[in-house]
Amino acid sequence: MDWKSAKILLASTATAVVASQVAKKLYKYFFKSKQKCSHTEIPTDDTCNEVLTIKNREINDVILFSDDVVRHTIKVPPNKDVTICESRELNCFKLIKYIKSARETLDVCMYLITSSEIAEHIIRLGQKHVLVRIVVDSDMAFTPQSQINKLKEYSFIQVQTSKKSILMHHKFCIIDGPKAMKRKNILKAYAEKLNVHAQLNKNGTKPQAKNKQTKAFVMSGSLNWSTQAMVSNHESVIVTSHANIVSKFEKEFESLWVETEQVR
Incomplete structure (x- = not known):
């Protein structure tokens, strides 16, 4: 060779x-x-996915408004991975997606609301017969850019300014909370009593209401519903359907809300 x-x-x-x-x-x-x-187990609410699906409404999520797009994973009991994707555009989409998922009630306790886009989605929810209640801080309710005057134009959206002497600095909302659902059902039943004939169909029988399966969840964090906060600030929002947490936020909301309607 x-x-x-x-x-x-x-x-x-x-x-x-x-x-x-x-x-x-x-x-x-x-x-x-x-x-x-x-x-x-692949989580159904992968936050790096552009399409957010809320099927079983078992939610443990974190929305972080940050400068860079960063992906990382955290452990959430029981042994579930939650992938967090920090992207301002995606997180604005996610936040609104959660708000839009309200099926029956939306209780908002927010220091400041200046985002016209979020206000529009709240109005659309009201038009779909979602019962909306909003509590805002009295000093910030009618500042420039505030959407409160716009929201108050619609009779189906209830808005109250905090009557407390101390600053109302909360930033949370409750979607389909049990107490709010109960209140809506009572109001609905009372309205039906006042308008029995309108509830009868052509056969003279009362149509059966469709029961929707809903599970409450809450969103809370540092984020005001303002464009400035979502575009420029470092902010965080925790989203959870944990029943005990939802219950505590409902209790706080009820302590701030002054009931003006006849609820029997």
């Missing part, structure tokens, strides 16, 4: 060895990744 042939043989052998090592590493990588994925 001459030197040229020996060089070709050595080169071919080296190439084969390198290729086999690369193939082995690729095999291990993909095999282990597949095995890992098969044992890991």
Whole structure:
């Protein structure tokens, strides 16, 4: 065998060895990744997904308004991974998506509301017969850019300024809370008593109402519903359907809300 042939043989052998090592590493990588994925529950509310699905309404989420797009994962009992994606555009979309998911009631306790986009979505919810109550701080209710005057134009949206002598600095909302749902059902039943004939169909029988399965959740954090906060500030919002947490926020909301309607 001459030197040229020996060089070709050595080169071919080296190439084969390198290729086999690369193939082995690729095999291990993909095999282990597949095995890992098969044992890991994929969360339905992946926050890096552009389409947010709220199916079973079991929610444990964190929305972070930050400068950079960063992905990281946190553990939420019972052993569920929640992927957090910090992107201002995506998080604005997520925040509004959660608000729009209200099916029956929306209770808002917010220091400041200046976002016209959020105000529009609140109005649309009211037009869909979602019962909306809003408590805002009395000093911030009618400042420039505030959306409160606009929201008060609609009779189906109830707005109150905080009657407390201390600053109302809360930033939370409750979607489909049990107490609010109970209140809505009582008001609905009372209205039906006053308008029995309108509730009868052509056959003279009362149509059966469709029961919607709803589960309450709350959003709370540092974020005011303002464009400034969402675009320029570092803010955080925790979203959870944990029943005990929802109950505590409902209790706080009821302590601030002054009942003006006849609820029997």
